[in-house]
Amino acid sequence: xxxxxxxxxxxxxxxxxxxxxxxxxxxxxxxxxxxxxxxxxxxxxxxxxxxxxxxxxxxxxxxxxxxxxxxxxxxxxxxxxxxxxxxxxxxxxxxxxxxxxxxxxxxxxxxxxxxxxxxxxxxxxxxxxxxxxxxxxxxxxxxxxxxxxxxxxxxxxxxxxxxxxxxxxxxxxxxxxxxxxxxxxxxxxxxxxxxxxxxxxxxxxxxxxxxxxxxxxxxx
Amino acid sequence: xxxxxxxxxxxxxxxxxxxxxxxxxxxxxxxxxxxxxxxxxxxxxxxxxxxxxxxxxxxxxxxxxxxxxxxxxxxxxxxxxxxxxxxxxxxxxxxxxxxxxxxxxxxxxxxxxxxxxxxxxxxxxxxxxxxxxxxxxxxxxxxxxxxxxxxxxxxxxxxxxxxxxxxxxxxxxxxxxxxxxxxxxxxxxxxxxxxxxxxxxxxxxxxxxxxxxxxxxxxxxxxxxxxxxxxxxxxxxxxxxxxxxxxxxxxxxxxxxxxxxxxxxxxxxxxxxxxxxxxxxxxxxxxxxxxxxxxxxxxxxxxxxxxxxxxxxxxxxxxxxxxxxxxxxxxxxxxxxxxxxxxxxxxxxxxxxxxxxxxxxxxxxxxxxxxxxxxxxxxxxxxxxxxxxxxxxxxxxxxxxxxxxxxxxxxxxxxxxxxxxxxxxxxxxxxxxxxxxxxxxxxxxxxxxxxxxxxxxxxxxxxxxxxxxxxxxxxxxxxxxxxxxxxxxxxxxxxxxxxxxxxxxxxxxxxxxxxxxxxxxxxxxxxxxxxxxxxxxxxxxxxxxxxxxxxxxxxxxxxxxxxxxxxxxxxxxxxxxxxxxxxx
Numbered sequence: 001x002x003x004x005x006x007x008x009x010x011x012x013x014x015x016x017x018x019x020x021x022x023x024x025x026x027x028x029x030x031x032x033x034x035x036x037x038x039x040x041x042x043x044x045x046x047x048x049x050x051x052x053x054x055x056x057x058x059x060x061x062x063x064x065x066x067x068x069x070x071x072x073x074x075x076x077x078x079x080x081x082x083x084x085x086x087x088x089x090x091x092x093x094x095x096x097x098x099x100x101x102x103x104x105x106x107x108x109x110x111x112x113x114x115x116x117x118x119x120x121x122x123x124x125x126x127x128x129x130x131x132x133x134x135x136x137x138x139x140x141x142x143x144x145x146x147x148x149x150x151x152x153x154x155x156x157x158x159x160x161x162x163x164x165x166x167x168x169x170x171x172x173x174x175x176x177x178x179x180x181x182x183x184x185x186x187x188x189x190x191x192x193x194x195x196x197x198x199x200x201x202x203x204x205x206x207x208x209x210x211x212x213x214x215x216x217x218x219x220x
Numbered sequence: 221x222x223x224x225x226x227x228x229x230x231x232x233x234x235x236x237x238x239x240x241x242x243x244x245x246x247x248x249x250x251x252x253x254x255x256x257x258x259x260x261x262x263x264x265x266x267x268x269x270x271x272x273x274x275x276x277x278x279x280x281x282x283x284x285x286x287x288x289x290x291x292x293x294x295x296x297x298x299x300x301x302x303x304x305x306x307x308x309x310x311x312x313x314x315x316x317x318x319x320x321x322x323x324x325x326x327x328x329x330x331x332x333x334x335x336x337x338x339x340x341x342x343x344x345x346x347x348x349x350x351x352x353x354x355x356x357x358x359x360x361x362x363x364x365x366x367x368x369x370x371x372x373x374x375x376x377x378x379x380x381x382x383x384x385x386x387x388x389x390x391x392x393x394x395x396x397x398x399x400x401x402x403x404x405x406x407x408x409x410x411x412x413x414x415x416x417x418x419x420x421x422x423x424x425x426x427x428x429x430x431x432x433x434x435x436x437x438x439x440x441x442x443x444x445x446x447x448x449x450x451x452x453x454x455x456x457x458x459x460x461x462x463x464x465x466x467x468x469x470x471x472x473x474x475x476x477x478x479x480x481x482x483x484x485x486x487x488x489x490x491x492x493x494x495x496x497x498x499x500x501x502x503x504x505x506x507x508x509x510x511x512x513x514x515x516x517x518x519x520x521x522x523x524x525x526x527x528x529x530x531x532x533x534x535x536x537x538x539x540x541x542x543x544x545x546x547x548x549x550x551x552x553x554x555x556x557x558x559x560x561x562x563x564x565x566x567x568x569x570x571x572x573x574x575x576x577x578x579x580x581x582x583x584x585x586x587x588x589x590x591x592x593x594x595x596x597x598x599x600x601x602x603x604x605x606x607x608x609x610x611x612x613x614x615x616x617x618x619x620x621x622x623x624x625x626x627x628x629x630x631x632x633x634x635x636x637x638x639x640x641x642x643x644x645x646x647x648x649x650x651x652x653x654x655x656x657x658x659x660x661x662x663x664x665x666x667x668x669x670x671x672x673x674x675x676x677x678x679x680x681x682x683x684x685x686x687x688x689x690x691x692x693x694x695x696x697x698x699x700x701x702x703x704x705x706x707x708x709x710x711x712x713x714x715x716x717x718x719x720x721x722x723x724x725x726x727x728x729x730x731x732x733x734x735x736x737x738x739x740x741x742x743x744x745x746x747x748x749x750x751x752x753x754x755x756x757x758x759x760x761x762x763x764x765x766x767x768x769x770x771x772x773x774x775x776x777x778x779x780x781x782x783x784x785x786x787x788x789x790x791x792x793x794x795x796x797x798x799x800x801x802x803x804x
Contacts, residue, residue: 091682091690093682101331
């Protein structure tokens with residue numbers, strides 16, 4: 001067995017499945033299997049025990065939310081397998097539903113995102129490593145939501161940026177890199193955000209995401 | 221005994237006493253040639269007017285006509301004062317003896333409700349009253365004419381006599397006669413015009429009194445005129461004829477009143493029989509028109525669910541408001557529920573009993589016709605809304621086509637070109653090719669974004685997957701204003717209803733953002749009495765026009781396709797409230 005991250009891909013479109021597979025393999029992942037529907041996916045996850053399952057939301061037979069339901073089952077039955085859900089739509093309801101119990105080993109990305117190879121592979125690695133990945137558009141929606149006496153208004157522009165990146169599931173190091181600042185500076189921002197929003201600070205990344213999401217979701 | 225009845229009885233008693241007193245005066249007079257005949261004729265006329273006047277008053281307390289009729293009787297008695305042998309009383313009698321004639325003209329002008337139509341009619345009548353008192357003055361001041369002396373052997377002297385002066389007296393007499401004839405002519409003209417403007421049922425009511433009154437006026441005006449030119453004989457004949465017609469007026473009125481009651485009571489019982497024997501379609505109107513004697517009668521039906529009036533074809537109609545000059549509305553109810561109304565001539569309001577019994581008799585038949593009208597209204601509504609739905613869907617297709625064509629399709633074409641360009645440069649200019657591919661990537665991202673938004677507009681996936689609540693939450697999250705989801709149903713509604721509710725909220729929020737200048741909107745979706753009730757309210761400027769754009773119209777059709785109803789309440793300055801109710 002190599003050290004490569006092992007992936008199972010589920011999508012009803014063969015074209016996309018093949019494309020994804022090629023892209024991941026070129027980026028150093030090992031594609032352990034491909035599935036065309038939820039049942040097939042569950043079978044292959046059971047057989048290959050991959051590090052990550054990349055799952056499309058809409059799959060046969062009803063083309064509604066089979067992928068999401070399968071994702072929940074994978075998390076329940078194979079907790080060691082991370083799940084990255086790809087969606088055609090920016091539906092915060094799906095994303096939050098997926099991430100509400102635990103943000104560990106879980107991701108929700110827009111399908112378009114796969115074209116941005118770095119972002120996509122970064123997200124796959126992140127969830128495989130126990131973290132989480134939430135699509136920036138979903139985060140933008142959550143942050144942009146109109147609130148009565150919006151507490152987010154108390155944040156500086158930079159703090160909002162940091163909050164957004166935290167919600168996406170990035171670590172302090174990744175945030176520092178993205179914003180081209182020191183990790184120390186990010187830590188300061190994070191502390192400030194948590195105190196302004198009245199959240200309990202926590203070091204573990206995925207718990208932090210959970211807290212931030214719960215906050216963003218609850219405060220409308 | 222009610223207050224009215226007591227008052228009427230008092231007036232009747234006063235009439236009897238006054239009649240008796242006048243008779244006593246006449247009989248005891250020294251200068252009345254045939255007191256017996258005078259008393260008989262006087263009492264007949266007086267009591268006829270007072271009696272029929274009181275009856276009319278009792279029948280129609282709201283009308284002052286009865287009072288005027290009785291007043292004619294009372295003022296007619298004043299003439300008896302001329303029988304007095306005392307010069308002062310005699311003079312007062314002469315001065316007041318003609319007042320009854322003006323009261324009579326007043327009564328005619330005020331027929332049938334007892335009120336004068338226009339202010340200038342009141343001025344005309346007032347002038348008549350003044351003239352009736354001034355008229356005899358020339359004779360009282362400057363001596364009686366020969367004709368008066370001839371007809372009044374042994375009368376006392378005038379208490380007002382200055383000196384006998386035939387010239388002054390004749391000039392005065394001529395002047396008052398001419399003015400008198402002129403006033404009578406104007407009154408006649410008003411009456412004739414009223415007759416010509418009257419509708420069928422109005423004419424039937426006006427005829428007896430108006431015609432006999434007009435004949436009486438003509439005869440007495442003739443008497444006045446001939447008196448002025450000095451034709452004594454003609455004057456006497458016309459005067460006597462006028463008196464006969466005058467005496468007949470109360471009886472003519474009474475006969476008319478009784479006959480119409482009898483005829484209409486018959487018509488109502490006939491109506492009841494006919495309504496009982498055949499379930500009518502369309503003929504109900506004719507039968508009611510017969511019964512009420514109003515050819516212009518119309519039936520309107522009440523639609524509870526749309527709270528509007530429709531005709532038998534189901535078309536929405538306006539009904540006359542209370543106070544309308546010509547048309548009135550009588551509601552028809554069945555078991556306490558409003559089923560429709562009879563739109564009829566206002567003159568029928570004079571007979572509330574008749575209207576009441578016809579309306580009561582018509583209840584069941586009206587309910588049948590109402591159901592049919594309701595069905596027709598519904599079919600009509602369906603037809604127009606179906607046409608609109610077809611139109612809306614083709615409009616929607618055109619819009620989608622345009623969006624696809626202008627958006628994603630253009631981008632994909634450009635993308636294809638860029639890729640072709642890049643392909644050509646891969647080997648020769650790899651850096652340029654790289655640049656082109658990066659641009660293509662960007663373009664593709666935009667195309668995907670546009671397609672995604674387009675698909676969401678057609679039908680948001682989350683709605684069918686996760687239901688209304690999640691879809692509305694997503695909608696609220698995307699709205700450019702603060703949206704408070706105050707109430708949402710806990711369980712899922714049938715899919716078409718959820719979709720309609722979703723699009724109602726979506727369109728409403730779009731409108732709020734576009735036009736309302738609002739800070740906040742509140743969305744409520746609840747289940748009440750077997751209905752899903754969707755409400756979207758904002759705190760904006762209000763004054764929204766329900767016909768603005770095709771958006772609201774399309775929504776109303778979408779809602780009505782599910783048997784629902786939509787209403788918009790948008791007072792200027794007080795926010796807008798859109799409400800849709802859809803049966804579940």
